[in-house]
Amino acid sequence: MVEERKIRVLVAKPGLDGHDRGAKVIARAFRDAGFEVIYTGLRQTPEMIVSAAIQEDVDAVGVSCLSGAHMYLFPRIVQLLRERGADDVLVFGGGTIPDEDIPKLREAGIAEIFTPGTPTSVAIDFVRNRAGRDRK
Amino acid sequence: MEISDRVRAGDVRAMARLISLIENGFPEATSALKGLYPFTGQAFIVGITGPPGSGKSTLTDQLTQEFRRHGRTIGIVAVDPTSPFTGGAILADRIRMQRHSLDGGVFIRSMATRGHLGGLAKATNDVVNVLDAAGKEVIFIETVGVGQDEVEVVKTAHTSIVVTVPGLGDDIQAIKAGILEIADIFVVNKADREGADKTVAELKAMMALGPGRSDWSPPIFKTVAIEEEGIVELAQGILAHQAHLDQAGVRQERQRERSHALFLELLQERVTRRLLERAAANGILEQTIERIAHRDLDPYSAVDEFLEKAGF
Ligand SMILES: Nc1nc2c(ncn2[C@@H]2O[C@H](COP(=O)(O)OP(=O)(O)OP(=O)(O)O)[C@@H](O)[C@H]2O)c(=O)[nH]1
Ligand SMILES: [Mg+2]
Numbered sequence: 001m002v003e004e005r006k007i008r009v010l011v012a013k014p015g016l017d018g019h020d021r022g023a024k025v026i027a028r029a030f031r032d033a034g035f036e037v038i039y040t041g042l043r044q045t046p047e048m049i050v051s052a053a054i055q056e057d058v059d060a061v062g063v064s065c066l067s068g069a070h071m072y073l074f075p076r077i078v079q080l081l082r083e084r085g086a087d088d089v090l091v092f093g094g095g096t097i098p099d100e101d102i103p104k105l106r107e108a109g110i111a112e113i114f115t116p117g118t119p120t121s122v123a124i125d126f127v128r129n130r131a132g133r134d135r136k
Numbered sequence: 137m138e139i140s141d142r143v144r145a146g147d148v149r150a151m152a153r154l155i156s157l158i159e160n161g162f163p164e165a166t167s168a169l170k171g172l173y174p175f176t177g178q179a180f181i182v183g184i185t186g187p188p189g190s191g192k193s194t195l196t197d198q199l200t201q202e203f204r205r206h207g208r209t210i211g212i213v214a215v216d217p218t219s220p221f222t223g224g225a226i227l228a229d230r231i232r233m234q235r236h237s238l239d240g241g242v243f244i245r246s247m248a249t250r251g252h253l254g255g256l257a258k259a260t261n262d263v264v265n266v267l268d269a270a271g272k273e274v275i276f277i278e279t280v281g282v283g284q285d286e287v288e289v290v291k292t293a294h295t296s297i298v299v300t301v302p303g304l305g306d307d308i309q310a311i312k313a314g315i316l317e318i319a320d321i322f323v324v325n326k327a328d329r330e331g332a333d334k335t336v337a338e339l340k341a342m343m344a345l346g347p348g349r350s351d352w353s354p355p356i357f358k359t360v361a362i363e364e365e366g367i368v369e370l371a372q373g374i375l376a377h378q379a380h381l382d383q384a385g386v387r388q389e390r391q392r393e394r395s396h397a398l399f400l401e402l403l404q405e406r407v408t409r410r411l412l413e414r415a416a417a418n419g420i421l422e423q424t425i426e427r428i429a430h431r432d433l434d435p436y437s438a439v440d441e442f443l444e445k446a447g448f
Contacts, residue, residue, distance in 0.1 A: 006159070028226065036218075037226045038227045039226055039227065041234065052230065
C-alpha cells in the first residue's frame with residue numbers, strides 16, 4: 001500500500017533577530033494544511049539550516065528574516081544546498097524584504113518571497129504546487 | 137551505487153532519502169532494508185519517554201553531547217504527534233538539538249506519528265535499522281510526550297528511560313500504570329524545581345509496591361537538563377545498564393523479543409494487505425460487509441468463511 005507522500009517543510013529563522021512570531025504562524029498554517037513542519041527555531045546559521053534540511057529530507061525550506069541580513073542569508077542557504085547536491089530543495093523566504101531586493105533574491109535561486117500581509121494560503125498553495133516537483 | 141550501499145557508507149543524503157521512502161511506504165524501501173538488515177544489531181538503542189514538556193529533547197541533546205565527548209557516533213529519532221484533524225504535524229524536538237546539526241557524527245531525524253499509537257511512528261523500527269546500519273553507535277529514540285500506555289518504545293530500545301518532573305501531583309499516579317514496568321532508568325528532570333526529592337521518594341515508594349525485578353533495580357537520577365546537571369551520572373547509568381544487559385545475556389533476549397515483535401508485525405500487515413487486496417479485487421469484501429451490515433451474516437462466521445476461502 002503506497003501511502004500518500006507527505007510534504008515536509010523546514011521552517012527556520014536565520015540571523016540574529018529574536019522574533020519568531022511570523023515563523024510560528026506559518027509553521028502552524030502549514031501543519032493545518034497537512035504538511036509536516038520541522039521547526040528549528042531562532043538564530044540558525046545557513047549551515048545549520050541546510051544540514052537540518054538534508055537530514056530531514058524536506059521538500060522545501062522557508063526562512064524568515066527581519067534583521068535586514070536577507071541578502072546574505074537567503075542566497076547562502078541556496079548556495080550551500082547546491083554544494084551538497086540538494087538543489088532540488090525549494091527555498092522561499094519571508095519577512096521585511098524591500099521590493100527592490102526581490103528580483104536579486106530570485107536570481108540567486110530563492111523561489112519566492114512572501115512579504116508581510118501575504119495570506120498564509122498563498123504560501124501553502126505555492127509549496128503544495130511546487131513541492132517535490134524537481135525532486136531527484 | 138545502490139541506496140543501501142550509500143547508507144552503509146554513511147551518506148547523509150541517502151540515509152535521509154531512504155527514511156522518507158520508508159515513511160511513505162514505497163516498495164524500494166523494503167528492498168533497501170533487506171540489504172541493510174545483516175549490518176544492523178550493532179547500535180545501542182536508548183528510548184526516552186515521559187510526559188509532554190518534561191525535558192526529553194533537552195536530555196537527548198545533553199546526552200548526545202556527553203556521548204560525543206567520548207567519541208561515540210549518535211543517531212536520534214524524535215517523534216512528535218500528527219494532528220488527527222489535518223494530518224499535519226509540527227516537529228519541534230529538533231529545536232533543542234540544533235547545536236549538533238553541524239556535527240557529522242550526529243544524525244537527527246524528526247518523525248510524525250501519522251496516526252500510529254504507542255508513542256512512536258510506525259516506521260520507527262525501520263528507521264532505527266537504517267541508522268544502525270549506517271554505523272551510528274548509540275541511537276536515541278524520543279517518543280511523543282506520553283502519560284501511560286504508550287510504551288511501545290520498549291520493544292525497540294535496549295534501555296528505556298522514563299522522564300518525569302516534580303510537581304506533576306496526581307499525574308505521577310497516572311504514569312505509574314504502564315510505565316513503571318518498562319523503566320530501566322528513571323529521571324527526575326527539572327530538579328531545580330521544588331519537590332524533586334519528594335518525586336524521587338514517590339518513585340521509590342511505587343517501585344517498592346510494584347512487582348519488582350530480580351535482575352535489575354532501576355536507578356533514579358535527578359537532572360537539570362538545561363544546566364547540564366546530572367548528565368554525566370545519567371550517561372554512566374546508561375552504560376551501567378548496557379553492561380548489565382551484556383552480562384546477563386538479557387540483551388540477546390531483548391534482541392529476540394524485538395525480532396519476534398517485528399516479524400509478527402510485518403506478517404500481520406502483509407497477510408492482511410494481501411487478503412484484502414484479493415478480496416477487494418473480486419468483490420468479496422464488499423459483498424461480505426454488505427451481508428454483515430444487513431444482519432444476513434454475523435461477523436464471526438464471516439471471518440471463518442473468508443479465511444476458509446483464502447485457503448487457511
Ligand atoms: N527549569 C527547567 N526547565 C527545563 C529543564 N529541562 C528542560 N527544561 C525546559 O522545559 C521545556 C520543555 O523541554 P523539552 O526538552 O522540549 O521537553 P520535551 O519533553 O522534549 O517536550 P515534548 O517533546 O514537547 O513532549 C523547555 O522550555 C526546556 O528549556 C530543567 O531541567 N529545568
Ligand atoms: Mg521533545
